[in-house]
Structures are given as structure tokens and as C-alpha cells.
Amino acid sequence: MSMLAEAPLKNAVPTDQELIDFVVREARLIDQQRFDEWLDMYADDAFYWMPLEWNQTDPRLTCSLMYEDKLLLSIRVERLKGARTFSQKPKSRCHHVLQTPQVDSRDTAANSYVTWTAMHYVETRLEEQTLYAAWATHHLSVENGRLKIKLKRVDLINCDAAFGNIQLFM
Amino acid sequence: MTRYAGNAEALRALVREQEVHRDVYVSEEVFQLEMEHMFPNSWVYVGHDSQVPNPGDYFGTTIGTQPVLLVRHTDGKVHVLHNRCPHKGTRITSETCGNTGKFFRCPYHAWSFKTDGSLLAIPLKKGYENTGFEQSHAAPGMAPVRHVRNYRGFVFAKINDGGLDFEEFFGESLSSFDNMVDRSPAGQLKVAGGVLRYMHNCNWKMLVENQTDTCHPMVAHESSAGTVVEVWKKAPPGTRKPMAVEIIAPFMSPYEFFENMGIRIWDNGHGHTGVHHSIHSDYSAVPGYFEKMKAAYGEERAKAILDENRHNTVYFPNIMIKGPIQLLRHFKPIAANKTLVESWTFQLVDAPDMLLERTLMYNRLINAPTSIVGHDDLEMYERAQEGLHSNGNEWVNLQRLYSPDEAEQTNVAVNGTSEWPMRHQFRAWSKFMTVGM
Numbered sequence: 001m002s003m004l005a006e007a008p009l010k011n012a013v014p015t016d017q018e019l020i021d022f023v024v025r026e027a028r029l030i031d032q033q034r035f036d037e038w039l040d041m042y043a044d045d046a047f048y049w050m051p052l053e054w055n056q057t058d059p060r061l062t063c064s065l066m067y068e069d070k071l072l073l074s075i076r077v078e079r080l081k082g083a084r085t086f087s088q089k090p091k092s093r094c095h096h097v098l099q100t101p102q103v104d105s106r107d108t109a110a111n112s113y114v115t116w117t118a119m120h121y122v123e124t125r126l127e128e129q130t131l132y133a134a135w136a137t138h139h140l141s142v143e144n145g146r147l148k149i150k151l152k153r154v155d156l157i158n159c160d161a162a163f164g165n166i167q168l169f170m
Numbered sequence: 171m172t173r174y175a176g177n178a179e180a181l182r183a184l185v186r187e188q189e190v191h192r193d194v195y196v197s198e199e200v201f202q203l204e205m206e207h208m209f210p211n212s213w214v215y216v217g218h219d220s221q222v223p224n225p226g227d228y229f230g231t232t233i234g235t236q237p238v239l240l241v242r243h244t245d246g247k248v249h250v251l252h253n254r255c256p257h258k259g260t261r262i263t264s265e266t267c268g269n270t271g272k273f274f275r276c277p278y279h280a281w282s283f284k285t286d287g288s289l290l291a292i293p294l295k296k297g298y299e300n301t302g303f304e305q306s307h308a309a310p311g312m313a314p315v316r317h318v319r320n321y322r323g324f325v326f327a328k329i330n331d332g333g334l335d336f337e338e339f340f341g342e343s344l345s346s347f348d349n350m351v352d353r354s355p356a357g358q359l360k361v362a363g364g365v366l367r368y369m370h371n372c373n374w375k376m377l378v379e380n381q382t383d384t385c386h387p388m389v390a391h392e393s394s395a396g397t398v399v400e401v402w403k404k405a406p407p408g409t410r411k412p413m414a415v416e417i418i419a420p421f422m423s424p425y426e427f428f429e430n431m432g433i434r435i436w437d438n439g440h441g442h443t444g445v446h447h448s449i450h451s452d453y454s455a456v457p458g459y460f461e462k463m464k465a466a467y468g469e470e471r472a473k474a475i476l477d478e479n480r481h482n483t484v485y486f487p488n489i490m491i492k493g494p495i496q497l498l499r500h501f502k503p504i505a506a507n508k509t510l511v512e513s514w515t516f517q518l519v520d521a522p523d524m525l526l527e528r529t530l531m532y533n534r535l536i537n538a539p540t541s542i543v544g545h546d547d548l549e550m551y552e553r554a555q556e557g558l559h560s561n562g563n564e565w566v567n568l569q570r571l572y573s574p575d576e577a578e579q580t581n582v583a584v585n586g587t588s589e590w591p592m593r594h595q596f597r598a599w600s601k602f603m604t605v606g607m
């Protein structure tokens with residue numbers, strides 16, 4: 001399967017390899033700044049969650065670095081294209097290095113698949129290059145023959161540190 | 171080369187009626203003098219007493235760049251101690267916050283101290299006999315910050331004996347704390363939700379000034395708030411407005427909105443935007459909240475409390491609070507060009523959880539290092555921090571709506587786009603920088 005185009009699933013139930021390819025493809029789309037295609041990997045009711053607290057369980061009454069629905073994610077993507085987005089003049093670039101995603105659970109009856117991926121993420125702008133270490137947990141489901149992200153949770157190893165701007169997506 | 175140490179005239183000359191010299195932002199020497207004079211001469215925010223609810227609870231923070239501990243003593247009283255062992259200077263606590271039990275124990279040589287700082291015990295005490303130890307700097311124990319005041323849960327401390335007493339320093343500005351606390355049906359706040367920390371490569375005063383700068387939102391935040399407005403326009407008619415849109419969209423309000431909302435100016439650099447209305451005025455009602463307020467205060471008083479919509483209240487030198495959403499931002503100086511921003515959120519005791527949920531959403535959408543609105547601001551601060559090194563012009567202009575008689579006035583409400591609050595902040599800066607110099 002080509003990494004460039006998203007292929008529909010071969011069968012109704014995704015294989016482990018199809019789950020892994022999907023997670024790897026997501027990181028690649030971010031690195032290549034193909035944000036519209038990236039956003040299309042998310043279900044309409046999806047959330048992107050980056051906890052502020054180690055082992056955080058509550059995104060509602062505990063603060064997070066990000067807890068965004070698809071509307072907010074699409075606002076971020078639109079903002080990156082804006083003519084007056086000064087913090088992106090010049091633009092940031094990023095780079096993911098993933099360990100092979102592990103399939104943590106498969107629940108075909110509930111249409112729910114969870115993967116866990118250790119990664120290093122580098123974001124760079126101007127002279128600054130910053131390295132982040134994180135684990136990404138993807139909750140996936142099949143919609144109309146395609147995998148979609150229901151929840152992506154990014155746990156930074158130093159989630160409670162004082163950061164400068166983190167402008168793109170892990 | 172020192173230009174300013176011990177030279178009150180040179181320091182005063184940095185602040186003119188309508189402009190300030192760039193050295194107040196870029197000079198490391200001026201920064202050191204702020205730490206030696208301006209911060210110790212001012213009442214500086216330490217923390218909220220709900221962070222140390224039980225005897226032995228402590229919380230470590232800074233006054234300027236000096237490490238201090240907020241601690242609850244066995245008698246229930248809150249103390250502020252310099253966080254250093256009187257022996258070798260070791261920082262006493264290893265975690266930012268926790269409970270130390272009945273005493274602090276230095277991890278280096280096991281000197282121990284009561285939770286009011288006084289010396290409890292030293293191992294091998296005989297070794298100090300006949301050495302004149304009682305007269306030493308170490309004998310009293312961990313040095314307390316002598317001037318401490320707990321105002322409705324908010325703890326302030328002043329290191330120096332000079333300067334003003336608490337009431338004189340804050341005066342009528344305390345009404346913004348009153349309003350924030352009164353928004354709880356129980357008249358009580360509690361730190362909740364975790365603290366967001368955001369590192370800024372710029373001078374701390376740029377952040378303080380920005381809290382009353384109402385000419386920047388529709389320009390600098392066009393990228394974030396403007397995009398929200400544009401994306402939201404495409405939603406199908408009749409879609410319920412999400413909380414996130416309610417929070418971010420008002421940043422795009424036109425100049426007239428900010429002109430009419432007004433700014434109030436108090437003595438000593440304090441003041442608030444949002445005299446008549448603010449960007450927080452049109453939030454949806456939270457189910458069940460007004461009923462609780464009415465039961466606690468009566469309808470008329472409950473309405474009066476909730477009709478206040480102060481936007482940002484600046485407390486000189488380095489905090490800002492948002493009463494309507496119970497948020498406090500602490501601009502902690504690290505170097506002339508480095509500032510740690512801590513954004514603290516509060517729960518209104520006995521109010522619905524949805525209020526805390528909104529506060530936390532505001533915090534992560536506006537104040538997080540991962541927030542798009544925060545990116546807009548930090549980009550401008552960092553560009554200013556760099557641009558000020560240009561020799562083309564050594565002065566920063568703060569002239570907007572200047573009036574020659576304004577220095578003598580206090581507790582006035584003026585046009586919401588005036589730079590009067592910033593001029594007032596620098597008048598206070600000049601005053602507390604040179605007290606006793």
C-alpha cells in the first residue's frame with residue numbers, strides 16, 4: 001500500500017498491519033504539512049487530547065495542554081494558512097520518529113481499536129529546534145470502510161514542564 | 171559597566187511622562203535592581219491559602235527571583251519563609267508542594283525547623299557550644315518574610331520594611347478580589363484544575379502591560395480569533411454556539427467595543443479593564459448557578475455581583491486576575507529577557523462544575539503553550555524584545571490619550587483604549603524602584 005494515498009480497508013475488520021499503517025500515515029501527513037488530509041483522518045466527534053498532568057484521567061475538570069474537538073482542530077488548520085498568522089512567519093516544521101505502533105486492544109463488536117506508539121517529536125522554527133518525547137494512544141474505529149480517529153491522546157514525558165510555543169501537532 | 175546601581179536619578183530618568191527607555195526591558199542591570207529594590211519594596215503575590223489547607227502543607231514559589239515557601243503552621247496561621255537552610259543555603263524542600271509534617275528537615279545536615287521557620291534542632295549540638303552560635307545569622311532558623319497578609323485567601327508578602335503598608339499599597343483595587351470571591355455562593359475559592367506554565371523569552375513587564383492593552387486583540391489575534399469567527403460563520407444555521415467560540419470570538423470585537431468598555435486606574439500601578447462590559451459579558455448562563463447565588467446573597471446583591479464584568483485586573487507588580495472566570499496569571503521574572511507565566515484557576519466553592527470547566531477551557535485556549543491565542547501574543551513580545559536592541563530609537567511610546575494632569579488622579583474610569591494604565595504602572599515602577607535609595 002502506498003503511504004501517499006489512503007486506501008480503503010480490504011475487509012470489514014482491519015488487520016493489525018492496517019492499524020499500524022494508519023498511525024504511521026497520520027504522523028507523515030503532519031510532517032508533510034498536509035493538514036487537510038490529516039484532519040480527514042478524524043471522525044466528526046473526535047477529540048485530540050494532550051494532558052497537562054502525569055496519568056491524567058479527567059479532561060474536563062483538570063486542565064490539559066490541548067483537548068480539542070474537530071471544530072477547534074479545523075480552526076488550527078485554517079489559522080496555519082492565514083495571511084496574518086504572525087507566529088507562523090516563518091512557518092514551523094516538524095519531524096516524527098515513531099516506534100512501531102503496538103495494537104493494545106481490538107474489540108470488533110464495539111468497533112474499537114487502540115494502538116500505543118512511543119515517539120520523539122521535533123518542532124523547529126527560525127533558529128530553535130525543540131525535542132519532545134511522548135506516547136501517542138490512538139482510539140480508532142471503522143466508518144464507511146475507512147479507519148477514523150475517535151481519540152488521539154498524546155502524553156508528553158514532561159507534560160508539566162514550562163514550554164515555549166508548541167505550534168503544530170504531535 | 172554599572173549605570174544605575176545606587177543612582178536613583180538615572181533610574182527615574184528611564185520613565186518619562188509619555189515614554190519609557192528601552193533599558194527597563196533589556197538591561198540586565200536594571201533587572202537586578204528590580205530584584206533588589208522594586209520587588210522587595212512591593213506587596214508580591216505568593217499563593218492562595220487553599221494550596222496549603224492543612225498544618226505542615228507547603229508551596230514553593232518566588233518573590234521576584236528569591237525562593238520562598240508558603241506554609242501552614244501548626245496553629246493554622248500561614249507563614250512565608252525564605253526557602254534556604256540558614257546553615258549552607260540548601261533549598262529545604264525537594265518538591266514544589268507537599269506536607270512536611272510538624273517540621274522541616276534540611277536534606278544536607280538534618281538541621282530542623284518548626285513550620286514557622288524557627289530552629290528546632292541541630293545534630294551534634296555540642297559542637298556549637300561556646301562558639302557564639304546564638305549571635306549568628308543561623309540561630310533564628312529559616313528567615314521569615316516579615317510582612318505577610320492573607321486577603322480573602324490570597325497571600326501577599328513584602329520583603330523590605332520600607333514601602334507602603336498593605337491597605338495603602340492596594341487601596342480600592344482589592345474590590346476585584348472581592349468580586350471574584352463573592353462569585354462563590356459560599357464566599358470561598360479553591361485552587362483547582364492544575365497550573366499551566368508557559369516560558370516566555372521576553373521581559374516580564376511586557377506581559378503586565380499587555381493586560382490593559384486593548385488596541386492589540388483585533389490585530390494580533392486576527393490569526394486565532396479571526397479564524398474562529400470565519401470558521402464559525404460556515405456552521406449550519408441554528409447550530410448551538412460552542413463554549414470555545416463564546417470564549418475566543420470576542421477577542422475580535424471592534425475598537426469601539428474596547429473604547430466603551432472603559433479602564434479604571436487606581437494608585438500604585440493597579441487597575442482594570444472592563445468597567446462597563448468585557449469580553450466575558452456574553453457567556454451563556456450556567457444552569458443552577460444563579461439560583462444558588464440568589465439563595466446565598468438575595469436577588470439584588472447576586473445580580474450586582476454577577477453584573478461586574480471586569481476583564482483584566484492588574485495588581486502591580488506582576489499578577490493579573492480575571493474575576494468573571496476565576497483565573498490568576500502570575501508573571502514570574504527570571505531574567506531581563508525571560509519570564510515564566512503561571513496561569514492558576516479557581517473553583518467557586520458550592521457552584522456548578524460547569525464554571526470550572528469553562529475556566530479551564532479558557533485557560534487552555536488562551537494561556538497554554540499549545541494555545542493558538544497565546545502564540546499570537548508571545549510572537550509580539552519576542553519581536554519587541556529583539557527590536558528594542560535597535561539604536562534607531564531608544565524610547566517606547568506610551569502616549570495614547572495622555573493628559574498632563576493624570577498623575578495626580580486616582581480611581582478614575584477612562585476610555586478603554588487609553589495607555590494611562592501602562593503609564594501608571596511605570597510611575598509605580600519608578601516609585602518602588604527608588605524607595606529608600
